[in-house]
Amino acid sequence: MSEKVILVWFRNDLRIHDNEILLEAIRKADKVLPVYCFDPYYFQKTADGVTKTGNFRARFLLESVADLRKNLRALGSELIIRTGNPAEILPQLAETYQVNEVYHHREVAYEETDISEQVEAALWKIRLNLKHFIGHTLYHKEDLPFPIKDIPNSFATFKKKVERDSNVRHCIDTPENINTPEIADAGELPTLQQLGLDEPVDDPRATIKFTGGETGALTRLQEYFACSNAVTTGKGRNVSADHSSKLSPWISLGCISMRQVYWAVIKHEQETHIHTGALLLELLWRDYFRFMFKKHGKEFFANDDTETQPSASQDALFETWKKGETGIPFIDASMHELNATGFINNFSRQMVAGYLVRDLGIDWKKGVAYFEEKLIDYSPASNWGNWAFVAGLGHDPRDNRYFNITKQASELETKSGFISIWLPETVAVE
Incomplete structure (x- = not known):
């Protein structure tokens, strides 16, 4: 009797603790094949010229995948790493290693679910099932x-x-151990440069170093x-x-x-x-x-009936917001910190989002895209959901009454070191 092999497709579940698909695969299969794909889709530029994944988040992702590989190896296993379209890579690996089934955690945002559907269709062509888990x-x-x-x-x-x-x-x-098929080519972790990104420069004012x-x-x-x-x-x-x-x-x-x-x-x-x-x-x-x-x-934002007609003046205002040059100290400090570290706290996010949408009158979806690029903790549902809430959209029936962001932000005291822009080249190296 041939051995049963289950391929575990890791996405946003880069852990061995409390990971249902990994434990279930170990229970149901003779051998488990862990795989991670770096999908070029997430490292492209949008039509507006915005990079979907900035270098801080990309570095954090690389560190996280490397740590997952290390932890899997400690259990006697291995992580196959590939760069390319999962709908092409996973069927190829499935045929190479005679996989019987593929496990993955279900996503909810439309880009992620679309990728799952592409993979599911590709696997179905070779008569394999993509099993969905909720985790x-x-x-x-x-x-x-x-x-x-x-x-x-x-x-x-x-x-x-x-x-x-x-x-x-x-x-x-x-899991205490994982039995994995013999792997001839586990693949190398790509570099930031191979993903089309520069190495981020760590700002000395950051209060925490995020290591994935x-x-x-x-x-x-x-x-x-x-x-x-x-x-x-x-x-x-x-x-x-x-x-x-x-x-x-x-x-x-x-x-x-x-x-x-x-x-x-x-x-x-x-x-x-x-x-x-x-x-x-x-x-x-x-x-x-x-x-x-x-x-x-996609109907989550069905009541967004705004017609965006960007003008030169709006583009200029958006640039001042992105660069932290609005003249409002708290807003500017928050944007400087976001740009320099990839992270700001939730209150700061609410304030800068409200200022962009309500005081500057900029389309909230431009803010969504900018946060997607910059945030080290970007999550589609939370990012879109929070921005929609600030913009007065979504389906929560509470009135999202206007409050004067400029007045509130200008009255906030800030002793943040990010009140001014830090230039790496001005820092002496000893």
């Missing part, structure tokens, strides 16, 4: 108190019902708890909002699952009585936006 949310779809089509459009209602009537599943087991991979994610989680202990002056007090977890880059690539974070938070709170509710709230927002995409698809 990117805190609450499993099957555990929600309502079917997807009836999910409340209001976040407040969604939160209330889910927290009252649903439970977060516990993390699944971590599951190892870095677990380290950062413990650092966050240590920080929360340090800033808490009394038993049971909330952690300061200035000390955000900064876990989102690792969560976005699935280097750590939201369930891992959730249960680690619960354990930490039980042991220390220090509450970190803000972090759990952010996890729930991520769920909400993913489920909204699942429910509405």
Whole structure:
């Protein structure tokens, strides 16, 4: 009897802990073939000349894939790395290694689902099944108190019902070893230059160095708890909002699952009585936006009836916003930090987005595209969902009343080192 081989197609699930497709493949197959594809689609320029993936996020991705390979090798396995269209590469590998089935985690944003459909069609031509799993949310779809089509459009209602009537599943087991077919050519990790990008320059003003991979994610989680202990002056007090977890880059690539974070938070709170509710709230927002995409698809923005007619003056205003030259200190400092590090906190994102859309009158989708390029923690559902919310779109029935961003931002004090632009060439090297 021939051996059963299952190909595990890694995408935004770059971890060995709490990874259902990996563990299920180990249980169901004699041998498991882990694969990651660097799809050129994500490194192209759009029609507007914007790069879909900037160099900070691309470096973080490369580090994450390298860490996944290291962790798989520690379990006696290997990660095949290829650069190209997954719809071409996966069928080729399937035939080479006599694969019986392909596993992957289902996505919700239309670009990602379109790629899945292309892969599924290509595999079907060689009579192979692409099996879909759900592994990117805190609450499993099957555990929600309502079917997807009836999910409340209001976040407040969604939160209330889910927290009252649903439970977060516990993390699944971590594999102890993985039996993999003998691989002749595992492939090399591409360089940034091969992906068409320059090496990013790390800004000395950055408060954290984001290093991609599951190892870095677990380290950062413990650092966050240590920080929360340090800033808490009394038993049971909330952690300061200035000390955000900064876990989102690792969560976005699935280097750590939201369930891992959730249960680690619960354990930490039980042991220390220090509450970190803000972090759990952010996890729930991520769920909400993913489920909204699942429910509405491209119709998520159906009420956007704006006709964009870009003018020279609007283009000039957009450039001042991108470069942090608006004259509003908080806005400019936030944009300088985004450009220099690939990360700003959620409050800063809301402020710069509101300023672009409401004060400058620029099409919100231009902001979406710019954030996609720059953010190290870019996630389609969260990025589009948050921008739509700021723009007063989406399906949440609450009134998104106008508030004066310029006045609010101008009254914010900022001692940020990013108030001015840092030029790498002006820094002495010793």
